[in-house]
Amino acid sequence: MTDNFGRKKIKDLVIGALKDNLRNKKPDIRIDDLTPLFGAKSYLDSMGIMGLIVDIETRLNDEGIDITLISEKSLSDAKSPFKNVSTLVDFIAGSLEKKKASGS
Numbered sequence: 001m002t003d004n005f006g007r008k009k010i011k012d013l014v015i016g017a018l019k020d021n022l023r024n025k026k027p028d029i030r031i032d033d034l035t036p037l038f039g040a041k042s043y044l045d046s047m048g049i050m051g052l053i054v055d056i057e058t059r060l061n062d063e064g065i066d067i068t069l070i071s072e073k074s075l076s077d078a079k080s081p082f083k084n085v086s087t088l089v090d091f092i093a094g095s096l097e098k099k100k101a102s103g104s
Contacts, residue, residue: 005065005096011089013063017055018085021048033086049082056092067095 015031022029026043029035036042038049053069060067069092074081081091 005063007089007093010092010096011085013059014056014085014089014092017052017059021052021055031085033084033089035085037084037088038080038082053082056088060092065096067092067099069095 011033018031018035018037019029022043029043037044037052042049044052050070057067057069069081074091079087081087
């Protein structure tokens with residue numbers, strides 16, 4: 001299930017979801033690893049980030065990967081996984097590795 005789901009594929013999925021979520025606000029935005037997802041420099045408000053997370057979870061589910069990205073830990077972590085594209089990709093990849101290691 002997650003064996004063929006490497007960091008590049010996760011990044012492509014996150015960027016695709018972000019582009020879709022920003023289509024009406026910023027259709028010409030260039031997205032890279034440091035594109036902010038949360039905070040003053042982000043193009044997303046709090047509802048936008050929640051919508052993005054739900055969209056990413058749905059896309060992962062469509063790939064056969066059942067994962068929940070929002071948890072008490074992820075929301076309270078001092079180093080937010082939702083800071084930018086790279087931190088979110090790393091968080092998803094780490095979550096998938098933990099899930100794979102635990103056999104879930």
